[in-house]
Amino acid sequence: MTGCPTYLSAGEDAEFRKTISAADIAAFAEISGDHDPVHVDADFAARTAFGRIIAHGAVVMGLLSTTASMISRRSVERGSPGTPVSAGYDRIRFTRPVFAGDALTARYVVEEVDDARGRTRARVEVVNGEGETCLVGTHILAWVTAPG
Amino acid sequence: MTGCPTYLSAGEDAEFRKTISAADIAAFAEISGDHDPVHVDADFAARTAFGRIIAHGAVVMGLLSTTASMISRRSVERGSPGTPVSAGYDRIRFTRPVFAGDALTARYVVEEVDDARGRTRARVEVVNGEGETCLVGTHILAWVTAPG
Numbered sequence: 001m002t003g004c005p006t007y008l009s010a011g012e013d014a015e016f017r018k019t020i021s022a023a024d025i026a027a028f029a030e031i032s033g034d035h036d037p038v039h040v041d042a043d044f045a046a047r048t049a050f051g052r053i054i055a056h057g058a059v060v061m062g063l064l065s066t067t068a069s070m071i072s073r074r075s076v077e078r079g080s081p082g083t084p085v086s087a088g089y090d091r092i093r094f095t096r097p098v099f100a101g102d103a104l105t106a107r108y109v110v111e112e113v114d115d116a117r118g119r120t121r122a123r124v125e126v127v128n129g130e131g132e133t134c135l136v137g138t139h140i141l142a143w144v145t146a147p148g
Numbered sequence: 149m150t151g152c153p154t155y156l157s158a159g160e161d162a163e164f165r166k167t168i169s170a171a172d173i174a175a176f177a178e179i180s181g182d183h184d185p186v187h188v189d190a191d192f193a194a195r196t197a198f199g200r201i202i203a204h205g206a207v208v209m210g211l212l213s214t215t216a217s218m219i220s221r222r223s224v225e226r227g228s229p230g231t232p233v234s235a236g237y238d239r240i241r242f243t244r245p246v247f248a249g250d251a252l253t254a255r256y257v258v259e260e261v262d263d264a265r266g267r268t269r270a271r272v273e274v275v276n277g278e279g280e281t282c283l284v285g286t287h288i289l290a291w292v293t294a295p296g
Contacts, residue, residue, distance in 0.1 A: 033211065036221065048294075049230065066180055069184035073184065089205075090240075094237075133179060144197040144198070
């Protein structure tokens, strides 16, 4: 990974809304292999501290993947010669459980742009329909250029 | 979230293997809303620095969800009165792209156990079929006890 102009600015943001369904959670259990009863067994989940099925954390993070792609697509459309790719996450915290039927809003705000390295850092969060924060953290995009 | 005996020890580990398919990546695009062409359009992806479709980072993290559930299930089976839940991730880095057909191995190693807080920290990693590391980071489990 080498330096690359990102054509992004600090303060740019993206937002994506989606209501997480029980079918989404069940489908992710198939993809990931995580069929833990807190995610797939309503009777079991009713006896836990949460009282009902909760979404896998990676399902909630998936909405941030969409916002990161919205931002990276802008970079490409503005002429960046690199391919923006998710380089990682810092200090992700799941601050509240997400249940089937929750109307989530994912927000992505670019906070640092480093064109010399071809890299941006963004504040990310996901809130539910009651405005309660379910996830907070930082996401890193890196611009990769083709070899040769 | 209150203190809770976890019945886990530093050094305990779990491993889960899965080959990521193109269908897994397409299904995750539906769940997450992230239909970015690097994930779903083979012709587009062929013109990027990677040369072919790559998996969403959250798909790779999903395999860690499975290993975390393997560990948390042990805690419950050993008699922990709490519900273990994913509290977050620290310094996740996607060190290499994951392609459809990659035979992945996710590894989870408990490194710190804090029964007074009801919390564990674990080193996590995902390697591909060639033994190359695709993801490294830290995962945090927290034990939640029912109110009242």
